[in-house]
Amino acid sequence: MKDLDISLNDLKQLTKWVKESGDIRELSLSCNGLDFFISRNENTNRDVTSQAPVAPMPAPVASSSSSQEKIEVKDSVSVPIESPAAPACEVTVGENEVLIKAPMVGTFYKSPKPGAPAFVEVGQQVSPKSIVCIIEVMKLMNNLEAKVDGRIKEIYVEDQQPVEFGQPIMLIEKV
Known part of the structure; x- marks a missing residue:
């Protein structure tokens, strides 16, 4: 696949698109020597090789949500990405x-x-x-x-x- 110039905002939009799409379960792309893999299936285990150094990522946040997604980078941590359909708490909002x-x-x-x-x-x-x-x-x-x-x-x-x-x-x- 040909390398693309892609911004963090573009990755966020792609991730959102995959989350909201009923048809797409996985998306793989290459950008400036880094390969990205986005999956809607929490059981998908796919290694993605990075030729550039990978910065340390924060520890994953524990969640009881069953609709988690993961971005995985080989030789690094797997970071869960929470589904927007599952906020941490329910809040009742009044008219005013x-x-x-x-x-x-x-x-x-x-x-x-x-x-x-x-x-x-x-x-x-x-x-x-x-x-x-x-x-x-x-x-x-x-x-x-x-x-x-x-x-x-x-x-x-x-x-x-x-x-x-x-x-x-x-x-x-x-x-």
Whole structure:
């Protein structure tokens, strides 16, 4: 297969496409000397050879979800990718409330740096451009904004906790 120029966002989109597709169970591609294999079947064990050095990956997050997917790299760890259909907890959202969900798999940070005050606390007023947290993905910090005028009603995630795609993070009561 011919090597492709592909970004992390492209890989995320491909993974999402495979997850949502009813017909595709596996996808294999080569990019800049790295071979990628995405599978919807948790029992699929396929080694993928990498000719470039592989950076250490974080330890897998344990989950009771039966709809896990895995990305495997030879001589490295197998990292489960949670299905967006299975968020970590169920949250009831009222008519005048907005639920902020994790837009990606990553690590939740409540403050801009260790020891700094949290972006928001329960009961705090927020505006649409207020930063409420950071989700770190592969050393990239992604600010999440409130997107509404309101008050923080609940925070469901602890600082430095891993989050899954679609996992509830905060509940904002609109004002």
